[in-house]
Amino acid sequence: MSGVFASRTVVAQAWYVLCRSSELRRGSVRSWDALGRRVAAWRDDGGAVHVLDARCPHLGADLGHGAVTSSGVRCAFHHWTIGADGVVQSAPECVVAPRRRVRRYPAVERFGLVFFFNGATPTLDPPEAPPGGPWRAVALPTQRLACHPHLVLGNGLDVAHLGALHDFELTMEPELSEPSPQTVAVRVAGRPRSQLAAWLTGSRQAPVVAEFRATGGSVAWAHFEAPRPFHVLFTGRGDRDLGACVTQTVVFVRSLHPGTTVPATALLWSLLRSDRRILESLDFAPAFTKGDEGLRRWASVIDKLETA
Ligand code: FES
Ligand SMILES: [Fe+2]
CATH class of the missing domain: 3.90.380.10 (Naphthalene 1,2-dioxygenase Alpha Subunit; Chain A, domain 1)
Known part of the structure; x- marks a missing residue:
């Protein structure tokens, strides 16, 4: 058997569950091992969830140890701030933010779960509630x-x-x-x-x-x-x-x-x-x-x- 099915080296593009919605309070950030990498998610003050690669583009600290600000997630190590689009917004020692970014994932919440798509643009829909509800x-x-x-x-x-x-x-x-x-x-x-x-x-x-x-x-x-x-x-x-x-x-x-x-x-x-x-x-x-x-x-x- 070769290819993608049951592979331990490549990952198919799809909607994966990162965590439960209840694990992300407003204004909190966390990270998980997912799909062979570290993935961070945070919930902003408006309640929206954002999912990014967790490795800070400065030295690779885990953004899950950071803090949520009005402009994104602030890395705990040197306080670089990364926005919801994955782009570095600010770095304390720089007048102009370094042109760095991390990978951003499309994210949705369904049924109390946070789903993310591991590609730039989803190629399929996230799961819908079964027909014939309410459930x-x-x-x-x-x-x-x-x-x-x-x-x-x-x-x-x-x-x-x-x-x-x-x-x-x-x-x-x-x-x-x-x-x-x-x-x-x-x-x-x-x-x-x-x-x-x-x-x-x-x-x-x-x-x-x-x-x-x-x-x-x-x-x-x-x-x-x-x-x-x-x-x-x-x-x-x-x-x-x-x-x-x-x-x-x-x-x-x-x-x-x-x-x-x-x-x-x-x-x-x-x-x-x-x-x-x-x-x-x-x-x-x-x-x-x-x-x-x-x-x-x-x-x-x-x-x-x-x-x-
Ligand atoms: S490693 Fe994140 S700001 Fe330095
Ligand atoms: Fe079975």
Whole structure:
């Protein structure tokens, strides 16, 4: 396997989650290891979030240790100030600001998460809330998996493992599609083989019907249509290690009533409980066969993405 898919050296251009919105108070700046580099974000007094490479263009200090001013972020080391466009605005020892800049990333906030695009101009849209709302969005705790994000986010497209690993019996032939040049989707129907799991998930009478949809190497949706509608957004990005996955998961439910949340939680648990153990010990070396078509297409889509 070569190219962009599951690469530990190149990163596809996409919308990645940097942090939770709640981690950035007004007037605060922080930085994270993201996509093999250090990335800083700050929230200005108006509430807008700005994302830049965190290495100060003077001597390379981490801007995450700086302070937010009315003109940008001020580096803690020698007080150079860098604006939201990444350009140096001022330096205390210089009458004219040095002509230096750092890389600036387009940024948006959705569902309580800060997304940034690792290219000058976004080539795809950030994720939208699922149709048929209004939804209550519940963010699960941030997790880190020792597995490449492409493999974590492509897990739902790997229909062959649903029966083998998750003991989930498919009741129809999976339907594969590519709704956009950056997206691969698969629609499945079935139910847990375990009576207890079928009861908990509300799928004893009517099977679970769901679509898994992965986009751009950084986000994936699980759209559950039946027996009760709910949606799950999975996001993933590397940190210092491009082969690791920092993941944020948001569950969209109609209400927080136990009648909705218990089956949704049971279904998620039933599907995800075994994945981490396998994914974290995976030494990815594919020999794709017919049953791997979803994953194979996902790899092919990612291999065509621009890199950064
Ligand atoms: S390293 Fe940032 S101002 Fe000197
Ligand atoms: Fe799985």
